[in-house]
Amino acid sequence: MIVNYIGAFIVIILGLYMVIVKKNLIKIVLGLSMMDSGINLLLVSFGYRTDLGVTAPIFDTAAQELSHAPFVDPVPQALTLTSIVIGACVTALALSLVMKVYEHYGTINADKVRRLNG
Amino acid sequence: MEQNRHTKNIIIKCGNDFLFPITLILGFYVILHSHLTPGGGFQGGVVVAAGVALVFLAYGNEGLKKIFPFPEILKQTENVGSLIYSFFALLGILSATNFCRNTIFNQGTPGDLYSSGTIFWMNFSVGLKVMMGISFMLIIMFKALDTKNENK
Amino acid sequence: MKRFFTILFLAIIASVSFYVSGLIYTLPPILLNGYNGVADIIVKDTISKTHALNAVTAIVFDFRGYDTLGESFVLCTAVTGVAVILRKAVKGGRNDGAE
Numbered sequence: 001m002i003v004n005y006i007g008a009f010i011v012i013i014l015g016l017y018m019v020i021v022k023k024n025l026i027k028i029v030l031g032l033s034m035m036d037s038g039i040n041l042l043l044v045s046f047g048y049r050t051d052l053g054v055t056a057p058i059f060d061t062a063a064q065e066l067s068h069a070p071f072v073d074p075v076p077q078a079l080t081l082t083s084i085v086i087g088a089c090v091t092a093l094a095l096s097l098v099m100k101v102y103e104h105y106g107t108i109n110a111d112k113v114r115r116l117n118g
Numbered sequence: 119m120e121q122n123r124h125t126k127n128i129i130i131k132c133g134n135d136f137l138f139p140i141t142l143i144l145g146f147y148v149i150l151h152s153h154l155t156p157g158g159g160f161q162g163g164v165v166v167a168a169g170v171a172l173v174f175l176a177y178g179n180e181g182l183k184k185i186f187p188f189p190e191i192l193k194q195t196e197n198v199g200s201l202i203y204s205f206f207a208l209l210g211i212l213s214a215t216n217f218c219r220n221t222i223f224n225q226g227t228p229g230d231l232y233s234s235g236t237i238f239w240m241n242f243s244v245g246l247k248v249m250m251g252i253s254f255m256l257i258i259m260f261k262a263l264d265t266k267n268e269n270k
Numbered sequence: 271m272k273r274f275f276t277i278l279f280l281a282i283i284a285s286v287s288f289y290v291s292g293l294i295y296t297l298p299p300i301l302l303n304g305y306n307g308v309a310d311i312i313v314k315d316t317i318s319k320t321h322a323l324n325a326v327t328a329i330v331f332d333f334r335g336y337d338t339l340g341e342s343f344v345l346c347t348a349v350t351g352v353a354v355i356l357r358k359a360v361k362g363g364r365n366d367g368a369e
Contacts, residue, residue: 153328207339237327
């Protein structure tokens with residue numbers, strides 16, 4: 001459905017706006033995480049089929065006898081699992097770096113952490 | 119201020135005492151039934167690791183130190199999980215086919231709990247890995263926020 | 271001035287992405303050798319090759335198990351990286367002087 005595509009693109013563009021414009025380091029990391037969410041939504045939405053009576057790709061007792069199983073595309077869902085885990089790992093590493101920056105500089109304003117200190 | 123913190127701790131403490139065993143059991147259920155219902159190793163592991171965050175919210179760093187006195191054991195268990203995954207992936211090479219091949223798949227009818235060969239064991243090892251890894255990461259991050267014995 | 275150029279750049283990206291999403295939505299389905307793409311081959315062979323009822327788990331752990339091995343490696347690296355970066359904060363304060 002086209003609403004999914006437009007919504008996913010809006011989330012990606014808002015995340016990009018937060019990375020470009022904001023000055024607080026934690027808000028920049030939050031924008032990175034928002035971009036990950038938007039891309040995962042776009043990846044899962046590519047697999048939707050517009051036939052009649054398509055369901056989630058789990059074989060219950062009714063679908064095992066059919067020769068042609070009416071499922072949505074399960075391959076993008078499998079690729080999205082990996083992408084979510086990698087996004088969470090990147091966010092964790094970025095947040096621990098922000099903790100070290102605060103301990104060294106005393107501030108988390110991106111305009112003030114430019115010079116090498118001590 | 120002190121009275122406010124005392125009241126908030128009572129509510130969260132009682133909630134944690136009720137919800138922590140339920141979280142553990144739900145996480146293990148989602149890990150075990152991965153080839154029958156939606157879910158799997160990654161999802162179940164994160165559900166169990168959310169229980170550790172719940173314990174930190176209720177009891178603080180002292181309670182976390184009482185329940186997990188040796189965090190290094192968690193990291194060693196994650197390495198063991200990774201080795202189990204590699205061992206079951208090497209079973210394909212030992213039977214003259216490609217890497218990561220399901221060679222013991224006909225050991226039960228579809229629909230049983232132990233039915234789909236290497237998928238069951240690989241899934242269990244990935245669930246162990248995610249559980250222990252994310253709990254260890256959360257414990258390290260919560261220890262770094264300790265402001266009681268910080269010497270400036 | 272800088273704010274105006276930022277919003278103009280984001281508006282151009284937004285309009286291009288909406289146009290591309292309208293084009294993707296009207297793609298015809300693939301039909302090659304009687305199958306409807308890779309997903310059709312996998313769904314028709316899931317129960318006979320692996321006795322699993324969950325098609326997504328069968329893809330992640332059996333048909334594409336090598337990607338899951340690489341992803342566990344990324345998880346291990348991230349946990350080690352966090353433990354190394356936050357080492358001095360866990361031990362309690364900075365060590366002054368030469369080590």
